[in-house]
Amino acid sequence: MxxxxxxxxxxxxxxxxxxxxxxxxxxxxxxxxxxxxxxxxxxxxxxxxxxxxxxxxxxxxxxxxxxxxxxxxxxxxxxxxxxxxxxxxxxxxxxxxxxxxxxxxxxxxxxxxxxxxxxxxxxxxxxxxxxxxxxxxxxxxxxxxxxxxxxxxxxxxxxxxxxxxxxxxxxxxxxxxxxxxxxxxxxxxxxxxxxxxxxxxxxxxxxxxxxxxxxxxxLANQASNWLNGQIVPQRMGNNHPNVIPYRVYPVSDGFLIIACGNSSQFARLVAALGAPEMAEDPRFATNEARADNRDAVDGAITDLIADKTRDDVITILEKANVPCGPINTIPDVFADPHxxxxxxxxxxxxxxxxxxxxxxxxxxxxxxxxxxxxxxxxxxxxxxxxxxxxxx
The missing domain is CATH 3.40.50.10540 (Crotonobetainyl-coa:carnitine coa-transferase; domain 1)
Incomplete structure (x- = not known):
């Protein structure tokens, strides 16, 4: 029963x-x-x-x-x-x-x-x-x-x-x-x-x-950023106000998402893409430093993956346990095996x-x-x- x-x-x-x-x-x-x-x-x-x-x-x-x-x-x-x-x-x-x-x-x-x-x-x-x-x-x-x-x-x-x-x-x-x-x-x-x-x-x-x-x-963290820091949140496209790198990046055949929530993930990301020295660079070593140097971080990552396909980058980063993924259409969503x-x-x-x-x-x-x-x-x-x- x-x-x-x-x-x-x-x-x-x-x-x-x-x-x-x-x-x-x-x-x-x-x-x-x-x-x-x-x-x-x-x-x-x-x-x-x-x-x-x-x-x-x-x-x-x-x-x-x-x-x-x-x-x-x-x-x-x-x-x-x-x-x-x-x-x-x-x-x-x-x-x-x-x-x-x-x-x-x-x-x-x-x-x-x-x-x-x-x-x-x-x-x-x-x-x-x-x-x-x-x-x-x-x-x-x-x-x-x-x-x-x-x-x-x-x-x-x-x-x-x-x-x-x-x-x-x-x-x-x-x-x-x-x-x-x-x-x-x-x-x-x-x-x-x-x-x-x-x-x-x-x-x-x-x-x-x-x-x-x-x-x-x-509004969650965006409200808290204002209420506790008097930072007025702005439109940022696909950028995250607090976490870097955490956005859409272009590749040779379209776009994908890379979302690093901490510095260890960032270190695995840049190592997997062939630039491990970035994790030791004082400009990028902490999330706060990366936030201060957002354009430099994003520019470097874009250069590292620009000639690769979306699926190739996803394969590389998944092996390195770096959060990433495609930008699916609604039909893509329901066709996904998971x-x-x-x-x-x-x-x-x-x-x-x-x-x-x-x-x-x-x-x-x-x-x-x-x-x-x-x-x-x-x-x-x-x-x-x-x-x-x-x-x-």
Missing amino acids: SNPMALQGIKVLDLSRVLAGPWSTQILADLGADVVKVENAAGDDTRIWGPPFLTDGDGQKTDAAYFACTNRNKRSIVLDFTTPEGVETVKALARKADILVENFKAGGLKKYGLDYASLSAENPGLIYCSITGFGQDGPYAHRPGYDFLIQGMGGLMSITGQPDGAPGAEPMKVGVAVADLFTGMYATTAILAALNHRNTTGEGQQIDVSLLDTQIAM VQHRQAEVAMTRTDGAQILATAYPPKLSKTPASYRIAPPVLGGDQQDVLADWLD
């Missing part, structure tokens, strides 16, 4: 849409929670965020691939919050829920009686997670928040992109919605912390998660016949691994089953 899943028996009412909230609830779902996604008649915005689109068993276009990336293991029902019947059904579901996740604007659900104060009065153990752009209070609380805006306002774009004076220099967003995704993960860890607290005390609580707070936290061994790709079939490929839940739990039970749902496709399961 297989072990129960980590969150088996936990009921999650998902009133969120787009990415941050659905990313959180998909994690909970992957770990075994029963997640019910409540949508309006038009469905989650991302159902139409294509191309590309899924096709059903008859070859007809259905939901956007974007929707599929963050809504597996959920069941979908359609309810209209603007009607008394819809509101009452949500309230009834909330009375049965362990967790509720929503990403309406701050205070947006209060007029329906679906705010934390109203719902917790009838379900004191409810864990109510509110995800917004700017939080439940403060001067910006009323503003809508999208990932792109938050990457700009939260400082990320000021340190991403080519430096001033270089070709193509301008503030640059990251190529995936990292503020949304990190917010979803922070929301999930907070939910699990609240769940443990409830298991101890019986008390639920409200969780206030904002994209801006999350993005600021994710990625395939780690089973990073998951195949699912939806009730309408749509064949869906997705990325797997990354952590490998030895006793309660994630599972992939339900393909991203058809809009409203689970209405009767959910009402029967949750509300008898």
Whole structure:
């Protein structure tokens, strides 16, 4: 008999849409929670965020691939919050829920009686997670928040992109919605912390998660460089502000990454490339010295590998145990034998016949691994089953 899943028996009412909230609830779902996604008649915005689109068993276009990336293991029902019947059904579901996740604007659900104060009065153990752009209070609380805006306002774009004076220099967003995704993960860890607290005390609580707070936290060492050293981080292209050499280098057939995190790795790097004396040079002997002489380090390494192919350099450096690697396209990633061994790709079939490929839940739990039970749902496709399961 297989072990129960980590969150088996936990009921999650998902009133969120787009990415941050659905990313959180998909994690909970992957770990075994029963997640019910409540949508309006038009469905989650991302159902139409294509191309590309899924096709059903008859070859007809259905939901956007974007929707599929963050809504597996959920069941979908359609309810209209603007009607008394819809509101009452949500309230009834909330009375049965362990967790509720929503990403309406701050205070947006209060007029329906679906705010934390109203719902917790009838379900004191409810864990109510509110995800917004700017939080439940403060001067910006009323503003809508999208990932792109938050990457700009939260400082990320000021340190991403080519430096001033270089070709193509301008503030640059990251190529995936990292503020949304990190917010979803922070929301999930907070939910699990609240769940443990409830298991101890019986008390639920409200969780206030904002994209801006999350993005600021994710500045990590860059924030610390400013807060503790009054160093204003700048756009540095592919250079690292603190570690050298740690960047993209050109080779005869393209580019590769070399990432030395300490001086012993640097010594192995230059020895493998035929210049062991560089490790003894006072300009390069420590990371601080290399930071002071960044251009000289990078120039020397570039000269040493310029006539070599990417794969030749990787082979040389891997033998010397120096961190390095290629810059893969997305197809390259999923063709990589190690990625395939780690089973990073998951195949699912939806009730309408749509064949869906997705990325797997990354952590490998030895006793309660994630599972992939339900393909991203058809809009409203689970209405009767959910009402029967949750509300008898």
